[in-house]
Amino acid sequence: MAHLLGVTSLVMGEHGVGGVAVSEEMVITALLHDAAEDHGGAIRLLDIEQNLGAVVAHMVEGLSDTLAESGQEKERWEDRKSAYLRKLEVESAEVQLSSVADKVHNARTMLEDYRVCGAGLWKRFKRGRDQQLWYMRELLSIYRGGGKGRLTDEFERLIAELCHATG
């Protein structure tokens, strides 16, 4: 829950700052960005559409790397992440802003956790340091393609710090 609120806070903090106008739908999407991916897939997405509207549901879908339903096995990590990178590349600036907020919060948490548990950090993930850093750099390249932004700059700094600290 702390992650959801953290990402929401980052998106709200971009209001009036960058080139993307932050809307209520974006704030709601930030709060629910993992809902379909982690809690029910396509069925959850339909529930979100019914409860919070089609715009939010569409953006949540844009932030989901799988729509596998609960109990269903997710696609292989490499396939899922590669497909998501291709999908994100053509998503709207609004979705990309929520995405970079998500990744900034993740990277900050990873750095904090690394300071506490060292290399044991990577055991919490399905893939290790090199693959995680590969994925982050690929994401960064897509965010950079969408133009400049405070969160993108912050994400780049965090990747460099994570790379240096854990190398």
Next chain:
Amino acid sequence: MLEYSGYRTHYLRSATDAEGGEMAGDTGKTLHLSSRFSAAVDYAPILHVEQR
């Protein structure tokens, strides 16, 4: 973090009870939030509980 959540939820609900929520950020520009955001705040913890 939970304390922050409780505060923010309370703040927004108070605001939406009046004439639609709003929150002034550091930029001085106002982001308007309606009862839809409160509904989403209620929706998100349900997912969290389901996960646990």
